[in-house]
Amino acid sequence: MTTAGDPCRRCSSPFEDGDLRCAVCGAASPAPLVDDLAEATVEVLRCEGCGAAVAYCVTARAPQCAFCGSIVRLEVPEDPLEQAGLILPFTVDRSRAEESFRQWQGGLGWFRPADLRSASRLETLRALWWVGWAFDVDALVSWTADSDAGASRADWAPHAGQTELDLDGIVVSASRGLTPRETSRLLPSYDLGSAREREPGDEAEAVVEQFELRRAAARRQVRSELERLVAGRLRNGVIPGRRFRNLHTSVLARRLVTRRLAFPAWVIAYRYRGALYRCVLSGQDAACLLGEAPIAVARVLLAVLGAVLGVLGLAGLISLIAS
Structure with missing residues (x-):
């Protein structure tokens, strides 16, 4: 992790305090101190479905992704993580x-199944x-x-x-x-x-x-x-x-x-x-x-049919009055 003013080794752009990568070229920041490295280098669980990553914890067993339920695998990223x-x-x-x-x-x-709950x-x-x-x-x-x-x-x-x-x-x-x-x-x-x-x-x-x-x-x-x-x-x-x-x-x-x-x-x-x-x-x-949530297709079709019949009935009434 950097301090404000440290130059990027690739493009010489200044880092801001706490940057892990250069905001201009994407190069990794200079090697952090041991204490910072312990905070930045972690094991993560990566979802094979949505790609989300969560912190790995032995006590919180998580064979499935908390976001989508897919299988997760243990990953140790080479680059430091925010x-x-x-x-x-x-x-x-x-x-x-x-x-x-x-x-x-x-x-x-009304457009949802009556027995959904x-x-x-x-x-x-x-x-x-x-x-x-x-x-x-x-x-x-x-x-x-x-x-x-x-x-x-x-x-x-x-x-x-x-x-x-x-x-x-x-x-x-x-x-x-x-x-x-x-x-x-x-x-x-x-x-x-x-x-x-x-x-x-x-x-x-x-x-x-x-x-x-x-x-x-x-x-x-x-x-x-x-x-x-x-x-x-x-x-x-x-x-x-x-x-x-x-x-x-x-x-x-x-x-x-x-x-x-x-x-x-x-x-x-x-x-x-x-x-x-x-x-x-x-x-x-x-x-x-x-x-x-699921849609009650039958109810949607019933509503559409009712609207169509209503329009046709109104059109017929207008035609009858006009004649």
Whole structure:
């Protein structure tokens, strides 16, 4: 692991504090100290199905992937791996997770099978931590835009300015086991302020995913998210007026703090009439659950048929009135 200012041996670009690889060319950082090496070189369990990797722990036996249920194999990566330093604790226990899942099944609506809740069988209910980056940014933003403020003869008037913005808690998922749709739905349910230092015994409670996203790639995603957040802040009280167009920004990050976080979740697999479905529940909010469920084809066809008959009946009535 590097310290700020260390040059890359391949392209001479400076490393930032904690970088394991060069953000420009991808070369590995200089050989870490023995203490850091013990933290970075780990055994992982790699899923042969979805490709996700989780930390290996003797006490937490995991012959199946916690994300998709496929077979996992032991792997010792040659390159050092990023690992979560902070963990958000579980506040939803196993019994509450199962209760929330059953309630979710019962409230899916008319287009689902009527016997879904009674006929489905819970296969697995696994606790895990998926991983992501959290960024805190202090930025100086230069902007130009047109707005309706100050416009006398025209509809628009030009404006420009600079403002300082503090944007904390920008999270980028580094998970391979969960989809971007799943992580984006889960993120609002978490309390980032509850994060604590990772402890050796955490792997016995739930598996911890390994980082699959390099910091350079995460920063590119953060830049895109930062531009979106900055535009929203500028439109909400910084740029004068009520209507805006042609907004252009230049963001200078004066301070960038990164944290590696592990987010708690329950991954649920259930079977209905031979087919397997997956759900994901937030480990801190039992109401935040998303997943897959079968469709009652007969009910869908009945609804379509009813709609068609209704349209035909309405058309016939209009034709009768017109004649």
